[in-house]
Amino acid sequence: MVEIDLHIHSTRSDGTLTPTELIRLCASSDLKVVALTDHDSTEGIAEARAEAGKQGGIEVIAGVELSCDTKIGEVHVLGLFVDTEAPDFQKFCERTRSGRLERGRLMVERLAESGVKLSFDRVLELSDGGAVGRPHIARALVEAGYVKNTKEAFDTYLGTGGSGFVPRRRLTPRDAVELLVTNGALPVLAHPLVSPVKAGRKEIGQLTETLADLKTAGLVGLEVYYADYTPEQTSRLEALAQEHGLIPCGGTDFHNSGTPGEPTPGSVGPPMQSVEALKRLKQDRDARVSTK
Ligand code: AMP
Ligand code: ZN
Ligand code: FE
Ligand code: FE
Secondary structure, eight states, X not given: OOSEEEEEOOTTTTOSSOHHHHHXXXXXXXXXXXXXXXXXXXXXXXXXXXXXXXXXXXXXXXEEEEEEEETTEEEEEEEESOOTXXXXXXXXXXXXXXXXXXXXXXXXXXXXXXXXXXXXXXXXXXXXXXXXXXXXXXXXXXXXXXXXSHHHHIXXXXXXXXXXXXXXXXXXXXXXXXXXXXXXXXXXXXXXXXXXXXXXXXXXXXXXHHHHHHHHHTOOEEEEEETTOOHHHHHHHHHHHHHHTOEEEEEOOBOOOOXXXXXXXXXXXXXXXXXXXXXXXXXXXXXXXXXX
């Protein structure tokens, strides 16, 4: 078991555990440092920290996950050590969450056109006020009996090009990295390779070039220890992180989704040295900003 998980989701986006439940689970799995990285939201951080305070011995890093759509597929960028009070960043997240709501409505309409009837109100209930995502629609599809589980919902309807798929407004990975740097956060490239548990997840195209380009924009880390990556995938990513001077990060990307084989917190994550390196970098960057 590991002590660090820098990628987990709560009900503030598309996870199914509240921040409190999630931190209880992490503490009971003997995790020492976790980053709550909800999609386009830092709304769960205060609750997670309050619970961490009660549990003792577990630290919560304020994180976020931003989704980018590029011509060659989806790219996700994590931000660690986000300033949750920064108004511009919060405005960006609020706008993006409204976009997600509209997109959710459109996806339900598209599914209806192909004969798959879902209640959008039910999707909203499942999202419980958090950032609406495809996993909520997937759960509604499971409930309505169209598919057995989330994975099948993505395979059949919600994956890129599926009958219910609607793309998001485009944010480039470079824009996401720059936005996070402006906020004082540390950008980390998420899940760069194929993940067997999440069918349809492809390797990021032109990975080496992408890393070199994003590094010049301020990328500091790469997810190396991730979910169900094989030892071969991990070794390849360790080498890439080293080559590009990126801190090896990672975690389970836990959603408590009910997908068979979903890795649980504590099963995979980076070493403590990575957290120490991230903290040093954060301090250096903050010091540079305050002396400007
Ligand atoms: P969205 O942000 O609405 O586009 O939804 C993307 C989210 O859906 C990802 O962050 C994952 O949490 C989840 N996801 C994507 N692909 C799959 C898959 N094949 N199986 C299960 N969950 C997935
Ligand atoms: Zn998610
Ligand atoms: Fe992601
Ligand atoms: Fe994620």
